[in-house]
Structure formats: C-alpha cells, structure tokens
Amino acid sequence: MEHQLIDYHSIGPGLSIVGDLSIKGETLLFGSLEGNVLVLDDSPFVLEDTGKIRGNFEGADFIIRGEFEGNISSRGKVSLLSSAKVTGKIESKSLEVAPGAQLSLRIT
Numbered sequence: 441m442e443h444q445l446i447d448y449h450s451i452g453p454g455l456s457i458v459g460d461l462s463i464k465g466e467t468l469l470f471g472s473l474e475g476n477v478l479v480l481d482d483s484p485f486v487l488e489d490t491g492k493i494r495g496n497f498e499g500a501d502f503i504i505r506g507e508f509e510g511n512i513s514s515r516g517k518v519s520l521l522s523s524a525k526v527t528g529k530i531e532s533k534s535l536e537v538a539p540g541a542q543l544s545l546r547i548t
Contacts, residue, residue: 447464447465447466447481447483448465448466448467449463449465449466449467449468450467450468450470451467451468451469451470451471451473451491452470452471453470453471453490453491454471455470455471455472456471456472456473456474457471457472457473457474457475458473458474458475459474459475460475460476460477460478460495461473461475461476461477461478462478462480463477463478463479463480463485464479464480464481464483465481465483466483466484466485466486467479467483467484467485467486468486468488469485469486469487469488469491469493469506470488470490470491471490471491471492472491472492472493473491473492473493473494473495474493474494474495475495476495476496476497476498476510477493477495477496477497477498477499478498478499479497479498479499479500480499481500482500482501482515482516483499483500483501484500484501484502484503484516485497485499485500485501485502485503486503486505487502487503487504487505487506487507487508488505488506489505489506489523490506491505491506491507492506492507492508493506493507493508493509493510494509494510495509495510496510496511496512496513497510497511497512497513497514498513498514499514499515499516500514500515500516501514501516501517501518501519502514502516502517502518502519502532503519503521504518504519504520504521504524504526505521505523505524506523506524506525507524507525507526508524508525508526508527508528509526509527509528510527510528511528511529511530511531512528512529512530512531512532513531513532514530514531514532514533515533516532516533516534517532517533517534517535517536518530518532518534518535518536519536519538520535520536520537520538520541520543521538521541522538522539522540522541523540523541524538524541524542524543525541525542526541526542526543526544526545527543527544527545528544528545528546529545529546530545530546
C-alpha cells in the first residue's frame with residue numbers, strides 16, 4: 441500500500457514569527473507573523489481567528505478569520521469571515537465579505 445504525502449502546515453497560537461514566510465501546501469496560521477507571506481502554489485492559506493499578520497500576502501486563496509494589516513495580492517479568492525479585522529489594500533480576482541467583518545480597505 442502506497443502512502444500519499446499531503447502538504448499541510450499548522451502554525452500554533454503560541455508561535456510568533458518575525459520574518460518572511462515562503463510556503464507550499466495548505467497552511468493554517470493560529471499564531472502571529474510580522475513579515476510577508478508568499479504561497480508558492482495554489483494551496484489555500486487560512487488566517488485563523490487567533491492569528492495575526494502584519495505584512496503583505498501574495499498567493500492564491502486567502503481565508504481570513506483573524507487580524508491582517510497590509511496588502512493582499514491574490515490569484516484566487518479572498519474570503520473575509522465574520523471575525524476578520526483587515527486593514528490595507530486587496531487586489532484579487534474574487535472577494536467575499538461576511539457580515540460582521542471589520543474592514544478599512546482599498547479594493548482593486
């Protein structure tokens with residue numbers, strides 16, 4: 441029986457990263473990041489409700505439940521869920537905003 445490896449990453453709530461993150465595979469961020477995120481493939485990146493990012497995001501689908509401050513450049517869909525707090529600029533093919541999301545944005 442052959443096992444298939446799945447690219448999946450979870451960054452826990454107790455972890456704070458200062459620096460840029462380049463990543464492949466689905467990622468869940470529960471902790472905090474002060475730096476830029478570059479997703480190198482078409483995997484989704486999820487900023488969970490306890491997660492915080494201060495920096496820029498470049499990638500495919502970006503799902504935001506937590507706090508984000510910076511610029512977003514998405515090749516796919518940006519989803520701002522009800523607990524999202526977002527400040528910055530969004531450039532995306534598709535944008536979904538749930539009721540309750542707190543925004544201070546420039547959208548292109």
